[in-house]
Amino acid sequence: xxxxxxxxxxxxxxxxxxxxxxxxxxxxxxxxxxxxxxxxxxxxxxxxxxxxxxxxxxxxxxxxxxxxxxxxxxxxxxxxx
Numbered sequence: 381x382x383x384x385x386x387x388x389x390x391x392x393x394x395x396x397x398x399x400x401x402x403x404x405x406x407x408x409x410x411x412x413x414x415x416x417x418x419x420x421x422x423x424x425x426x427x428x429x430x431x432x433x434x435x436x437x438x439x440x441x442x443x444x445x446x447x448x449x450x451x452x453x454x455x456x457x458x459x460x461x
Contacts, residue, residue, distance in 0.1 A: 382411045389420055400428045406433035
């Protein structure tokens with residue numbers, strides 16, 4: 381959720397202290413977290429952030445592939461506007 385992600389990240393950076401974060405992007409998401417992630421990369425250069433997209437960790441079943449292709453097509457269209 382992009383709504384609480386900045387607060388969660390700032391809190392854990394200070395309290396733990398968090399210095400390594402891997403963000404796995406939901407393949408069906410319509411929200412774009414890149415602005416938040418890039419903002420923290422600039423603000424906190426000692427925080428090592430890696431972003432995983434679905435091809436890093438997720439392989440849909442061949443029978444379900446059309447669901448993810450359609451979702452990604454609509455997501456990419458929304459991101460361009």
